[in-house]
Amino acid sequence: MERMPVTLAGYERLKGELKKLKTLDRRAVAQEIEIARAHGDLRENADYDAAKEKQGMLEANIRELEDKLARAEVIDTTKLSGDRVVFGATVTLLDTNTDEEQRLTLVGEVETDLKRGRISVSSPIARALIGKRVDDTVKVHTPGGVREYEVLEVEFE
Numbered sequence: 522m523e524r525m526p527v528t529l530a531g532y533e534r535l536k537g538e539l540k541k542l543k544t545l546d547r548r549a550v551a552q553e554i555e556i557a558r559a560h561g562d563l564r565e566n567a568d569y570d571a572a573k574e575k576q577g578m579l580e581a582n583i584r585e586l587e588d589k590l591a592r593a594e595v596i597d598t599t600k601l602s603g604d605r606v607v608f609g610a611t612v613t614l615l616d617t618n619t620d621e622e623q624r625l626t627l628v629g630e631v632e633t634d635l636k637r638g639r640i641s642v643s644s645p646i647a648r649a650l651i652g653k654r655v656d657d658t659v660k661v662h663t664p665g666g667v668r669e670y671e672v673l674e675v676e677f678e
Contacts, residue, residue, distance in 0.1 A: 524594040526608050526642060531632035532595045539586040542579060550576045589631055601677045606650045608642050613674035614650075617658070622673065627651075646670075 527535070550572060557569035598609030606612050611626045626639045627650070633641045640647050649659040650672070658671045 523592060525589065525592045525629055525631070526596055527589075527593045527629035527631060528609060529595055529597045529599075531629055532590070532593055535586060535590055535593070535631060539583065539590065542583050542586065546579055550579055593629075598677060603677075604654050604675055606653045606672065606675055609677060611676050611678060612650055612672060613676075614670040615673050617669045617671055625650075626678075 553572040554569065554576065557566055557572045560566055560568060563569050596609055601607065601609050606627070608627050608629075611624060613622060613624050615622050624638050625646070627642045627647045628639045630641045630643060632639055633644075642648075642651075645663070646659075646661045649661045650670075653659055653672050655672050655675060658669055661668045661670065
């Protein structure tokens, strides 16, 4: 079983999502099935079929979340410090081609959210940044070609 790094906040979010699925969502789907059963003949009951399909998808989501939680290696990023880029670090980069700055936080795959600047630690840019310090430059192969970034700041929240 391959361990999966996840921040403490990400782990708590997954636990909350699983609890919601197991309690509120399961009850709601069970109620939908019960209502559909009351409509009569189950062989020609589209509401019943839809509710059962919804139940199957819900149970698959529950199993997936349980698997992620079981494989999670929780890393408390509040206890991290230093000047090197590691899992949980927030890095300010300068794109040397465009002179644009961007802030990225290296998180686990289940926490990735590009809109919030949270990238997977296994992404090409994150892998290139691991172990780097302020003023180091990295080259990253992207679909659009090779990009070069300078590390401006490394911080831990």
